[in-house]
Amino acid sequence: MSNAFSLFVIIATLGSLLVFTLLLVLNRKVSNPGQTTGHEYDGIEEYDNPLPAWWFWGFLLSIVFALGYLIYYPGLGNFEGLSGWTSAKQLAQQQAEADERFGPVFAQYRAIPVEELADVPAAMRMGQRLFASSCAPCHGSAGSGTFGFPNLTDHEWQWGQSVDQVQATLLNGRMATMPAWSTVLDAYGIRDVTEYVVQLSGREADAGQAATGQTQFNQFCAACHGMDGKGQPLLGAPDLTNDIWLYGGSREQITDVLRKGRNGRMPGFADRLDEDRIHILNAYVRSLAPQ
Numbered sequence: 001m002s003n004a005f006s007l008f009v010i011i012a013t014l015g016s017l018l019v020f021t022l023l024l025v026l027n028r029k030v031s032n033p034g035q036t037t038g039h040e041y042d043g044i045e046e047y048d049n050p051l052p053a054w055w056f057w058g059f060l061l062s063i064v065f066a067l068g069y070l071i072y073y074p075g076l077g078n079f080e081g082l083s084g085w086t087s088a089k090q091l092a093q094q095q096a097e098a099d100e101r102f103g104p105v106f107a108q109y110r111a112i113p114v115e116e117l118a119d120v121p122a123a124m125r126m127g128q129r130l131f132a133s134s135c136a137p138c139h140g141s142a143g144s145g146t147f148g149f150p151n152l153t154d155h156e157w158q159w160g161q162s163v164d165q166v167q168a169t170l171l172n173g174r175m176a177t178m179p180a181w182s183t184v185l186d187a188y189g190i191r192d193v194t195e196y197v198v199q200l201s202g203r204e205a206d207a208g209q210a211a212t213g214q215t216q217f218n219q220f221c222a223a224c225h226g227m228d229g230k231g232q233p234l235l236g237a238p239d240l241t242n243d244i245w246l247y248g249g250s251r252e253q254i255t256d257v258l259r260k261g262r263n264g265r266m267p268g269f270a271d272r273l274d275e276d277r278i279h280i281l282n283a284y285v286r287s288l289a290p291q
């Protein structure tokens, strides 16, 4: 918060405490019990008795408490308070405590190879919870993905399915580079290649256009997607011969990918999750896909 705003907060806070105190002290009646305020209705009068002493002193005490609180804890603008407490520090401390407590629980599975961990139900329950908190926002709670976020429950692995490949995906993340082709291919070129991609995926396609498209595919696309279109995990180039699509399989959607290119990005978790947790997640994610 800016210094001016901080000053404003300090003045407003202390000022209102001061006004409360003055109101309380200056209006205090000490002795005239039995007097009335002069209000009368239907013969009923209102006494003007002093405030009960316990109430008066209780209120003053709460103001003193508030001052003490504002000195000890952060509350007055940018002033940090004598205790040095912040919610961020508290969170870090609680996380450290949780790590100390749960660390060994995760660590005990480290000795079990990823391939065998899928058969340990307790580890998979942990994997599911880790997935729910770290991965589900993008991949969905069941891992089934959505447009631009891969379905992890199918048999296509853009970046490879081996333990090492998945480990690399989770630790370092992945950055896909599918170039845009609108400057290389004209509208007909894009149409023809689209037609060839449709044919590759095993669907009905215009044979003439697909044949022209195939020549262009071999020239421009095969380097990444392979001559057979089956993809290349090293580059994250997806298999185009099945009917599994990250960005949709209609002609319009394929055309759009070809025109604009795509750069899907999977964030790396090396700095957010320790290797014990990644180990469990690796097994969990691989267990989602058909074996």
Ligand code: HEC
Residues within 6 Å of the ligand: 176, 177, 178, 179, 181, 193, 194, 197, 216, 217, 220, 221, 222, 223, 224, 225, 235, 236, 237, 238, 240, 244, 245, 246, 247, 248, 254, 257, 258, 262, 263, 264, 265
């Ligand atoms: C430099 C390597 C490279 C080249 C060259 C390349 N691609 Fe790609 N392509 C990729 C990568 C990587 C992806 C995945 C993009 C992502 O995940 O965001 C991709 C994605 C796609 C998709 C989307 C698949 C889906 O599941 O939605 C299609 C379709 C496609 N490419 C077709 C082509 C065609 C046709 C060409 C040639 C005109 C081509 N690509 C050239 C690397 C390449």
Ligand code: HEC
Residues within 6 Å of the ligand: 131, 134, 135, 136, 137, 138, 139, 148, 149, 150, 152, 156, 157, 158, 159, 160, 166, 169, 170, 174, 175, 176, 236, 263, 264, 265, 266, 267, 269, 281, 285
């Ligand atoms: C910010 C969104 C986001 C989060 C969070 C995220 N992912 Fe991803 N993930 C992606 C995207 C996008 C891709 C595809 C990248 C590409 O286009 O190549 C991906 C790809 C993957 C792949 C590769 C799939 C394949 O076919 O090879 C795996 C495995 C994966 N994610 C697992 C996870 C796990 C496990 C977590 C949690 C620790 C996670 N992801 C968290 C967005 C995310």
